[in-house]
Amino acid sequence: MIDFSVFVFYAFAAVLLAAGAGVIVSRNPVHAALWLVLAFFSGSGLWMLLEAEFLAISLVLVYVGAVMVLFLFVVMMLDINLDRLREGFWRYFPVGGLVALLMVGELVLASLSKNFATMGRNLPAAPADYSNTRELGMLLYTQYLYPFELAAVILLVAIVAAIALTLRRRTNTKYQNPAQQVRVKRADRVRMVDIASGETAE
Amino acid sequence: MPDLQSLLTVAGQVLHHPLVWTLLKIVLIVLPLLGAVAYLTLAERKVIGYMQVRLGPNRVGPLGLLQPIADALKLMTKEIVVPSDANSVLFVLAPVMIIMPAMAAWAVLPFSPDLVLANVDAGLLYVMAITSMGVYGVVVAGWASNSKYAFLGAMRSAAQIVAYEIAMGFALVGVLVMSHSLNLIDIVRAQQGPLGLFNWNIVPLFPLFLVYLISGVAETNRAPFDVAEGESEIVAGFHVEYSGMTFAVFFLAEYANMILVAALTSIMFLGGWLSPLDHIPFTDIALLPSGMPWLLLKTAGVLFLFLWFRATFPRYRYDQIMRLGWKVFIPIALVWLLVVATLMQAPLRHLPIINIWFH
Numbered sequence: 374m375i376d377f378s379v380f381v382f383y384a385f386a387a388v389l390l391a392a393g394a395g396v397i398v399s400r401n402p403v404h405a406a407l408w409l410v411l412a413f414f415s416g417s418g419l420w421m422l423l424e425a426e427f428l429a430i431s432l433v434l435v436y437v438g439a440v441m442v443l444f445l446f447v448v449m450m451l452d453i454n455l456d457r458l459r460e461g462f463w464r465y466f467p468v469g470g471l472v473a474l475l476m477v478g479e480l481v482l483a484s485l486s487k488n489f490a491t492m493g494r495n496l497p498a499a500p501a502d503y504s505n506t507r508e509l510g511m512l513l514y515t516q517y518l519y520p521f522e523l524a525a526v527i528l529l530v531a532i533v534a535a536i537a538l539t540l541r542r543r544t545n546t547k548y549q550n551p552a553q554q555v556r557v558k559r560a561d562r563v564r565m566v567d568i569a570s571g572e573t574a575e
Numbered sequence: 576m577p578d579l580q581s582l583l584t585v586a587g588q589v590l591h592h593p594l595v596w597t598l599l600k601i602v603l604i605v606l607p608l609l610g611a612v613a614y615l616t617l618a619e620r621k622v623i624g625y626m627q628v629r630l631g632p633n634r635v636g637p638l639g640l641l642q643p644i645a646d647a648l649k650l651m652t653k654e655i656v657v658p659s660d661a662n663s664v665l666f667v668l669a670p671v672m673i674i675m676p677a678m679a680a681w682a683v684l685p686f687s688p689d690l691v692l693a694n695v696d697a698g699l700l701y702v703m704a705i706t707s708m709g710v711y712g713v714v715v716a717g718w719a720s721n722s723k724y725a726f727l728g729a730m731r732s733a734a735q736i737v738a739y740e741i742a743m744g745f746a747l748v749g750v751l752v753m754s755h756s757l758n759l760i761d762i763v764r765a766q767q768g769p770l771g772l773f774n775w776n777i778v779p780l781f782p783l784f785l786v787y788l789i790s791g792v793a794e795t796n797r798a799p800f801d802v803a804e805g806e807s808e809i810v811a812g813f814h815v816e817y818s819g820m821t822f823a824v825f826f827l828a829e830y831a832n833m834i835l836v837a838a839l840t841s842i843m844f845l846g847g848w849l850s851p852l853d854h855i856p857f858t859d860i861a862l863l864p865s866g867m868p869w870l871l872l873k874t875a876g877v878l879f880l881f882l883w884f885r886a887t888f889p890r891y892r893y894d895q896i897m898r899l900g901w902k903v904f905i906p907i908a909l910v911w912l913l914v915v916a917t918l919m920q921a922p923l924r925h926l927p928i929i930n931i932w933f934h
Contacts, residue, residue, distance in 0.1 A: 403718060407665075410711065430700040438707025439737060442714065446733050449718050449726075504696055506757055551898070 653819035665719035670824035673712025728812025732803035745908035763847035837877035
């Protein structure tokens with residue numbers, strides 16, 4: 374009888390492969406995006422199996438919970454012409470096929486090397502109070518502080534650049550200023566008029 | 576024929592098999608949850624009824640107590656209509672995708688110090704990751720229905736949930752900073768202190784509590800943030816094409832999510848299972864000691880707020896929702912996070928008044 378974790382590994386790996394195939398095979402881009410979500414989720418399951426809980430959960434949180442939602446959002450609203458996308462498939466096939474073959478070859482070479490086979494075997498068992506998150510945080514904010522901060526700054530610059538590139542100033546838009554709306558007084562809006570009563574038009 | 580004794584031992588062995596035992600525990604959480612969902616719908620109609628000087632449902636059973644059962648029976652016997660040009664697989668899958676996270680998040684919720692299905696170290700992260708998946712149900716439902724109203728509802732909902740999730744996440748980062756842990760049990764334990772309820776996170780993190788609670792209302796698409804449904808503009812939003820049991824699942828998921836957000840608010844900010852009467856002499860003998868009843872009471876209290884909001888506030892306009900999320904809540908959460916982080920620094924946290932909360 375096989376070990377339960379081995380069974381779980383193969384289950385997640387099979388789903389991951391099937392979902393990956395689904396991403397490139399499905400004709401509908403929305404389906405492809407949903408397959409990709411499934412692929413991320415299975416990948417996160419595999420990481421969980423490797424006891425990398427923090428990474429596994431952040432993968433779901435960031436990619437499934439935020440990035441793919443926006444992706445789906447865009448894909449749903451785009452008017453994608455499938456026939457146009459499929460044009461020239463056979464023309465580019467030799468180049469694409471060559472790249473794919475190279476990648477497969479590299480993966481096979483890497484996994485056949487003797488370093489790969491022994492990699493996970495002599496890891497020390499984690500102590501009972503070991504916290505993946507704490508260790509990662511410790512490393513990120515001490516040893517790798519500068520690369521970490523650098524990455525953050527690059528991301529910030531990218532955000533500012535993306536906004537600056539797409540921002541268009543329109544002069545004729547109407548907008549409300551809530552602060553102004555809140556500060557409004559009765560006297561600004563209502564004019565009390567004294568109308569003499571009791572007179573009739575004659 | 577085996578005697579009763581051996582039959583019982585076999586039954587005991589089967590029961591104690593980890594798979595069976597865990598399944599049993601899951602059922603023990605999910606069944607009461609579904610019951611609570613059913614009766615929350617009744618509570619909502621009753622509460623809103625009384626707030627509007629009506630009686631609410633009072634025909635089915637004594638005091639209308641059997642109303643949820645009648646509703647469930649009605650929905651189960653109705654026909655499920657699949658629109659002719661709908662994407663039928665995704666159309667049926669969408670309700671499943673929305674109720675799954677609402678249920679799965681309960682796996683790590685601690686009901687009392689030793690009553691939790693899975694005591695996960697990164698429990699807070701797990702909850703955030705799982706609840707962030709609920710939006711797929713809404714988006715897929717809106718898209719698969721092949722209806723413009725449903726699609727508009729889905730788009731609104733996706734944008735709203737993504738916006739408020741950021742504010743919610745920052746509020747939870749504040750909780751995490753306070754308790755030095757992602758484990759939900761440790762988060763509650765960190766709120767235990769000599770001052771009773773003044774040690775709860777709601778006091779030092781009050782702005783974050785407000786941000787979390789209001790973002791929670793927005794995340795669950797509840798009034799006054801229910802533009803994804805918006806009866807007056809887009810009929811029923813993302814679930815306009817759903818009928819019968821598929822509609823019922825959307826309905827269930829909304830209420831299950833409400834209960835989840837209420838329970839999380841209680842755990843993160845209101846001291847979870849801790850009794851507010853701790854450290855007040857003699858009260859814990861006469862009244863409830865710390866434990867699950869307190870968590871349920873607090874959850875019910877927060878749920879009442881949800882119903883109260885619905886009866887009180889008119890629906891937000893869409894651009895106002897976006898403004899509130901991006902321009903108000905995220906800055907508030909960030910500033911308060913900075914304040915908390917500053918107060919946690921070594922020279923400051925030894926001052927007696929700051930020492931009460933930040934240690």
